[in-house]
Amino acid sequence: MDQCIRESYFTYIVSVAEQKHFGSFASIGPWQLLIPYARSDIMKNYLNARIQPLLEKQDFYETVPLTICRGDIFKTASLLNCHHNTVRYRLSKIKQFLFADEMSNQEFYADISLAVRLYMLQE
Incomplete structure (x- = not known):
C-alpha cells in the first residue's frame, strides 16, 4: 500500500x-x-552547476524548453517565436557558457534535460 x-x-x-x-x-x-533523489545534496549541486548560470542569462534560459520539446528544434523555435537557426546558435552558446564544448550534442541535450527536469521538480 x-x-x-x-x-x-x-x-x-x-x-x-x-x-x-x-x-x-x-x-x-x-x-x-x-x-x-531530487532533494538530495548531490542533485542540488548538479542542478546549481547547470541551471544557476543559465538563470543569469534570460535568452539562454528561454531556449532550454528544447529539452522539454524532446530535442525538437523546430518546435522550440515555434514556442520561442524565432527561427530554428537562432535556437541552434543559442544552444551552441549555452554549451560554451557551461563549459560543455567537449560533450557531443546528444550528451549535452541529455545533461541539460536532466538539469531542467530537476529544476522543474524544485519549482
Whole structure:
C-alpha cells in the first residue's frame, strides 16, 4: 500500500512539473529515478552547476524548453517565436557558457534535460 501511494504521489508531482497528464507511474519514464533523489545534496549541486548560470542569462534560459520539446528544434523555435537557426546558435552558446564544448550534442541535450527536469521538480 505504501508503494502504491508513493507511486501515485510521484506521478502527480511529474504531472504538475510537466503540466501534462500521466495516467500511471510506469508512464513517467526517467522521472521514476529522479523524484526520490531530487532533494538530495548531490542533485542540488548538479542542478546549481547547470541551471544557476543559465538563470543569469534570460535568452539562454528561454531556449532550454528544447529539452522539454524532446530535442525538437523546430518546435522550440515555434514556442520561442524565432527561427530554428537562432535556437541552434543559442544552444551552441549555452554549451560554451557551461563549459560543455567537449560533450557531443546528444550528451549535452541529455545533461541539460536532466538539469531542467530537476529544476522543474524544485519549482
